[in-house]
Amino acid sequence: MTTALSPRALGVALVALALLLAPVAFSEQQYLLRVVTTAAIYAIAAYGLNIILGLTGQLSLAHGAFFGLGAYTVGLLTTDYDWSFWTSFLVAIVGTTVLGYVSGLIALRTQGAYFAIFTMALGFLVFITITRWESLTHAHSGVSGVKYPESIGPIDFSEPATMYYFVLLFLAGVVYTTHALLRSNAGRSLVAIRTSEDLAKSIGVNVAVNKQLAFTASATIAGLAGALFASLNGFIGPDSAGIDRTFEMLLFLLIGGLGTVMGPLLGSLLVAFLFEMLQDLETYRFIVLGPIIVLLVIFAPRGLVGYLNDLVPARFRRTDTTLSAEPLPAGSTTTNDEVL
Amino acid sequence: MLLEVRGLGKTFGGLDAVKGVDIDVPEGRITAIIGPNGAGKSTLFNLLAGFYRPTSGTVTFRGKDITGMKPHRTVREGIARTFQTTQLFEDATVLENVLAGCVVRSRSNAIDAVLRTPRYRRDERASKERAMAELEFVGAAHLAHEIASKLPQEAQKRVSMALALATQPRLMLLDEPAAGTNDEETEAFGDLIRQMVDRGITVCLVEHKMSMVMNLADQIVVLDHGQRIAAGTPAEIKQDPLVIEAYLGAHDHQAGARP
Numbered sequence: 001m002t003t004a005l006s007p008r009a010l011g012v013a014l015v016a017l018a019l020l021l022a023p024v025a026f027s028e029q030q031y032l033l034r035v036v037t038t039a040a041i042y043a044i045a046a047y048g049l050n051i052i053l054g055l056t057g058q059l060s061l062a063h064g065a066f067f068g069l070g071a072y073t074v075g076l077l078t079t080d081y082d083w084s085f086w087t088s089f090l091v092a093i094v095g096t097t098v099l100g101y102v103s104g105l106i107a108l109r110t111q112g113a114y115f116a117i118f119t120m121a122l123g124f125l126v127f128i129t130i131t132r133w134e135s136l137t138h139a140h141s142g143v144s145g146v147k148y149p150e151s152i153g154p155i156d157f158s159e160p161a162t163m164y165y166f167v168l169l170f171l172a173g174v175v176y177t178t179h180a181l182l183r184s185n186a187g188r189s190l191v192a193i194r195t196s197e198d199l200a201k202s203i204g205v206n207v208a209v210n211k212q213l214a215f216t217a218s219a220t221i222a223g224l225a226g227a228l229f230a231s232l233n234g235f236i237g238p239d240s241a242g243i244d245r246t247f248e249m250l251l252f253l254l255i256g257g258l259g260t261v262m263g264p265l266l267g268s269l270l271v272a273f274l275f276e277m278l279q280d281l282e283t284y285r286f287i288v289l290g291p292i293i294v295l296l297v298i299f300a301p302r303g304l305v306g307y308l309n310d311l312v313p314a315r316f317r318r319t320d321t322t323l324s325a326e327p328l329p330a331g332s333t334t335t336n337d338e339v340l
Numbered sequence: 341m342l343l344e345v346r347g348l349g350k351t352f353g354g355l356d357a358v359k360g361v362d363i364d365v366p367e368g369r370i371t372a373i374i375g376p377n378g379a380g381k382s383t384l385f386n387l388l389a390g391f392y393r394p395t396s397g398t399v400t401f402r403g404k405d406i407t408g409m410k411p412h413r414t415v416r417e418g419i420a421r422t423f424q425t426t427q428l429f430e431d432a433t434v435l436e437n438v439l440a441g442c443v444v445r446s447r448s449n450a451i452d453a454v455l456r457t458p459r460y461r462r463d464e465r466a467s468k469e470r471a472m473a474e475l476e477f478v479g480a481a482h483l484a485h486e487i488a489s490k491l492p493q494e495a496q497k498r499v500s501m502a503l504a505l506a507t508q509p510r511l512m513l514l515d516e517p518a519a520g521t522n523d524e525e526t527e528a529f530g531d532l533i534r535q536m537v538d539r540g541i542t543v544c545l546v547e548h549k550m551s552m553v554m555n556l557a558d559q560i561v562v563l564d565h566g567q568r569i570a571a572g573t574p575a576e577i578k579q580d581p582l583v584i585e586a587y588l589g590a591h592d593h594q595a596g597a598r599p
């Protein structure tokens with residue numbers, strides 16, 4: 001069976017293996033492991049944005065804010081209120097879900113560019129609240145001393161490798177969810193909306209409800225990533241809820257490949273790697289990053305994953321749409337094959 | 341009657357696009373809606389499928405009042421439609437396109453997909469079988485793995501019909517199924533429409549090609565300026581002085597009112 005050996009499956013397996021072995025490779029370099037862990041957290045957030053933007057085609061610019069809300073929930077609850085990480089974590093996830101749902105009800109009444117503007121305003125609202133409501137959020141002093149997750153039996157989360165695997169668990173979860181969604185009717189409904197709302201309606205897709213669910217799910221995932229970020233970092237400031245966060249997530253998605261299964265992950269890892277390499281340049285790093293993005297847009301408009309998929313020989317393509325009733329091996333990532 | 345339309349009206353900013361239209365669509369027949377450009381035919385379709393909300397009148401489908409029902413619900417009730425300009429999910433393969441049409445009849449949700457429940461597996465298998473069957477029906481099964489946007493117009497039209505059929509409709513609204521096709525292809529689409537009727541699907545179509553309409557329709561409804569000016573069999577319509585004046589008078593039958 002060719003599918004088992006397809007370049008795509010092989011690529012996915014390699015990425016998975018590399019991620020699993022990262023703590024071993026970086027055992028002497030705690031700092032680098034931390035960089036990879038942070039990149040993995042950003043990747044989780046990018047998967048959140050991927051659901052509403054990549055699959056459903058709605059440009060939401062509020063995702064930095066949801067990330068920040070998750071981070072501040074865990075940050076403030078575990079420090080000022082001395083809650084345990086696990087309870088705060090749960091509250092952060094439920095909280096961002098509820099906020100995502102409610103803001104979705106209003107935001108999704110707008111379309112296209114108006115939706116983008118509205119969600120951006122929403123993002124600023126959260127950011128301004130954090131910087132101005134000093135008695136609650138400590139404004140620019142930020143929140144320090146955020147707790148690591150409390151140990152479960154012998155599992156000690158202050159150990160960097162443990163924290164890394166903890167994050168990796170969630171990352172695997174969102175990658176798999178994206179994969180499963182794309183080959184299901186639920187995912188097809190979302191992609192139908194992205195392609196044409198009229199056509200989606202004509203085949204019986206409830207556009208309003210599906211957008212609402214996608215927006216809520218993506219807010220939840222962003223909030224979850226924020227919560228993990230707060231715990232890993234130990235310190236959070238208002239910039240963790242800023243619009244820059246949103247644009248970073250967008251960058252990961254664009255570089256990796258919108259609406260693909262592996263795109264957000266590859267984009268996040270690659271950009272994190274580039275940021276590290278260019279760290280000495282500080283704010284000037286965009287001088288280097290800018291041209292790279294321009295080149296990508298010209299030569300790989302569908303992102304890294306889209307580009308790689310185009311290299312995959314035709315005989316390996318579209319094997320996953322054959323009429324076998326059995327689910328096919330994981331790891332198909334091409335837009336053409338997977339999306340819809 | 342499968343579909344009963346009574347006094348249906350739609351105004352756009354004070355302008356009557358459709359006004360007081362009555363139509364009866366009998367089950368298992370082909371009803372054609374004709375009329376000059378701007379007569380309100382597409383607006384009528386949009387009203388029936390729920391894309392527009394009527395400003396007056398009622399639509400009853402299988403005895404149930406569906407006036408103002410949203411499109412995703414009319415599809416569930418059993419009304420499918422195609423668009424005047426063929427619409428497909430262009431980047432997706434033909435099969436994936438038709439699979440999207442199976443969504444409305446599926447029982448499984450996102451959680452089933454993530455957990456791969458038996459319901460999800462059953463659903464996926466059934467969807468794929470149905471999609472392939474519909475492609476077979478419209479004669480596009482061999483194109484299943486082609487990218488939709490790369491197909492010629494005629495094939496895309498077939499696929500869009502398979503997509504609409506995949507929603508398992510009782511009533512099919514076809515908006516100019518033969519637009520932009522040559523005589524031979526028009527003939528083939530006519531056959532396809534007859535086969536739909538043989539399957540028990542009632543067809544309602546808007547078409548400018550008079551040859552097709554006269555050959556195919558059991559019943560013709562003529563609209564002009566948003567109002568129904570005549571209804572009857574093709575033979576009756578051909579004789580109707582109002583129709584001849586409004587629509588056929590200045591043109592020969594073949595050219596219709598196409599500019």
